[in-house]
Ligand SMILES: NC(=O)C1=CN([C@@H]2O[C@H](COP(=O)(O)OP(=O)(O)OC[C@H]3O[C@@H](n4cnc5c(N)ncnc54)[C@H](OP(=O)(O)O)[C@@H]3O)[C@@H](O)[C@H]2O)C=CC1
């Protein structure tokens with residue numbers, strides 16, 4: 108008997124499209140495992156593409172790949188025709204709730220958020236309330252006010268968000284194992300940004316800051332607006348997700364965050380495009396000087412997250428070259444966790460920490476991980 112996991116995908120940008128491609132290319136593997144992923148709806152910021160009867164129909168693989176093709180070209184979901192239907196904002200969220208209500212009574216539904224928006228929080232909370240599962244690559248739903256967080260985690264088995272910290276790395280799962288075995292986590296130190304990890308190791312090799320930020324964007328490491336990374340906000344969101352996982356009742360405003368650009372280059376002053384073209388080059392000299400100063404002390408710069416003693420800080424630190432953080436290269440993330448069991452020798456989790464492929468693979472693994480909550 109094949110187990111069907113019905114899902115609606117929110118967001119079909121770099122990560123969402125890669126997820127659809129992974130789903131299609133894993134068909135025979137999943138068939139061997141007795142699982143089938145049924146995609147019954149896909150939405151972007153403007154529209155929802157969905158099947159007319161979510162109980163019996165699904166978007167077929169040809170259509171999933173066509174969605175990837177047209178979205179990569181910047182074309183609207185509205186251009187797709189055939190047996191599926193398309194509705195536009197403001198009807199999208201209501202329609203997703205209708206799908207959730209129909210499926211939760213029968214097979215179950217996974218609502219998969221690969222957007223970078225905070226507008227999905229309402230529908231995610233609604234879906235959890237109905238009894239659906241939620242899988243997140245999007246960090247924003249877990250990093251707004253604590254009341255929203257409480258609602259999303261109210262049924263922990265039904266929420267998976269491994270890719271929100273460390274992309275595909277098993278960070279959340281590993282920390283949950285320590286926590287559930289009563290091993291108190293005393294300190295987490297890490298480099299949690301693929302973008303900033305890449306940028307810091309490239310400027311160390313003498314490349315201009317502005318050039319390597321643009322390269323990180325073209326490698327799909329950055330957030331849609333790279334200022335989300337350079338402001339430290341993306342790392343702060345990851346830090347908050349970890350701190351809340353440890354049980355800390357904190358808000359993002361309590362995190363000390365160092366930004367790599369001044370307020371005059373913020374999103375309410377200039378567009379992302381203007382920032383990349385005009386703003387970024389103005390930052391080159393300062394970063395170059397900081398790199399040189401660190402190097403003269405035998406150190407390198409790393410953007411570090413520290414969670415310890417109810418304190419949570421993210422910012423640039425000078426780190427000895429020959430240390431786990433100092434040796435980090437490219438988009439790799441590293442997390443060094445000290446707990447009772449891991450005291451002298453900490454638990455170290457390291458590996459690729461950004462990119463569409465690894466992130467989407469993490470999301471797919473999360474979806475497979477909740478298969479036992481679905482009835483065939
Ligand atoms: N890339 C990486 O390495 C990692 C990314 N992530 C997270 O994955 C998420 C996706 O990243 P990425 O694919 O690069 O982002 P993109 O900007 O490429 O894609 C975002 C998608 O979300 C859609 N969207 C925007 N607003 C809404 C909304 N209100 N409802 C539904 N969909 C919406 C966009 O629609 P439209 O197409 O119309 O613009 C777009 O399709 C982000 O939250 C990011 O932080 C997490 C870990 C690693």
Ligand SMILES: N[C@@H](CC=O)C(=O)O
Nearest residue numbers: 300301302328329330
């Ligand atoms: N922009 C993020 C992507 C993953 O969360 C990063 O650079 O780490």
